[in-house]
Amino acid sequence: MASVVEVLTRLGGWATSAQLVQATSRRALAAAVRRGDVDRLARGIYAMPGLGADVAAALAYDGVVSHTSAAAAWRLPLLVVPEKPHVTLPVNRNARPGPPAVLHWGTIPSTDRSRRRTSLLSTVVGCARILPFGEALAVADAALATGELSRDRLIEAAAAMRGPGRPNAVQVAAAANGHSESFLESMLRSLLVTAGIDGFEPQVLVDTGCFRARVDLGNRRVRVALEAEGYEFHGSAGDFARDCRRYDELVAAGWLVLRFTYQQVMGDPEWVIRTVRDAVAQRVAIPTNG
Template sequence: MPDVVDLLADLGGVARRGVLLGVVERGDLERALAAGTVTRAGRGLYALPGVDDALRVAADLGGVVSHASAALQHGFRGGDPRPVPADAAMDEALAIADSALRESACRRLLEELAETARGPGSPRIRQVAALATELAANPFESVLRATCLDVPGLAVRPQVRITDDGFSARADLVDERLRIVCEADSFAWHGSRSALASDARRYNRMVVAGWIVVRFTYEDVMFHPDEVRAVLARAVALAEVLVDVRPGGGAAA
């Protein structure tokens, strides 16, 4: 059964009681409230601590958020990338742009906005437009990808299929040169015993095939990015050593 915190994270940080109790036990919800890992955001409404106020209000009113607040939702709603603010942090802006492309396939419009952007924020807009992709699975993964951009030597692509001796699996973020796999792990959707067994087999096969696999939770990606960057930097350092000792000095096929 999913953990209450992980379920809320997958639902965008805010959910109604009926939705939560359709998946988790009432006692689990009450224990999370007592521990402070979940808070009451309104009558029958629950949220993760620190979730954006705009998202709380929108959920309480039965509405939706827009502009930068939309990055907190699971997918961009509206089919228009213009809410990407020029002064947004890279992780926030990339999550919005990825979601816009995933939801509405508006690549050309995003490119036109980047081309015509002027002012101090225009370089950021063009950078986000160049990096945005509809392949990103969700905002959680997009934020992890933005964090990867801060790590020298690391160049990941989203949703890459890895194959090895009859084995095939799709990984969240992959640096093919360094053979590094970065997984945005969500217990809420992968927490059953069968899913755990499947994930263990998948990760083991990638590791024995020569891939460095690093896994990050929602809480670490969203609230502890410095720790995530430190782990990624260590992974890059280790991978660079492995690249040097492989025949020809390049990444293994």
């Protein structure tokens, strides 16, 4: 006969008392709990120690990990990791006692319930309900970049939403783009969208025939490139030289390159918007060839 720990391991780290008793015995389950080999999360729910606060909370409340907690589980970028697990319970379900958590209520498909986590689509929509536009856009961009979610499905789901957060979700779905390559790039693009600055596309390829370079955000009409500069630094003299050469070649090809740091995008968005507006206005006044 398998041990309680072996059964839990085979079942993914948690199980109901009925499952464990059927595979072992009530005596074996009680002994495993006394030894600390198994944790009792809620009535009839047992798990391996160290299962994880998010899943443990979902099991304790008999719900699913959702919103930003699910985003973290899907490895989507977040500005701030939630202090408490976000858990969604079925509609009309009363919350029973459990560990600290942020509780939500909604319809839970059977597939979400079986894995105790919202789907990628539901996670993006849930984040759009509670996060500011820029942070929600970064989550949506990253989800589309996985190839497991289409923009059409996201737009359809946002349009079908009801209740708080719907306008934000609709705006996020309309602006989301699977070509963005970083959280900071999405945040920078969100500033442009909010300010009504049109014409910038993510990951624009500049090809002069002599060289090729991809810029984070590019406006082909006025040849303005925006680069989102994160915490990364040049690892070697060669990396630094290549970056300088790329910048010089873009400028020589007629592009104006603006480089914005994390601190500027997150801490001084008004200045970023004003700088981009001024640059675009300047370029509009200057005739370009081709």
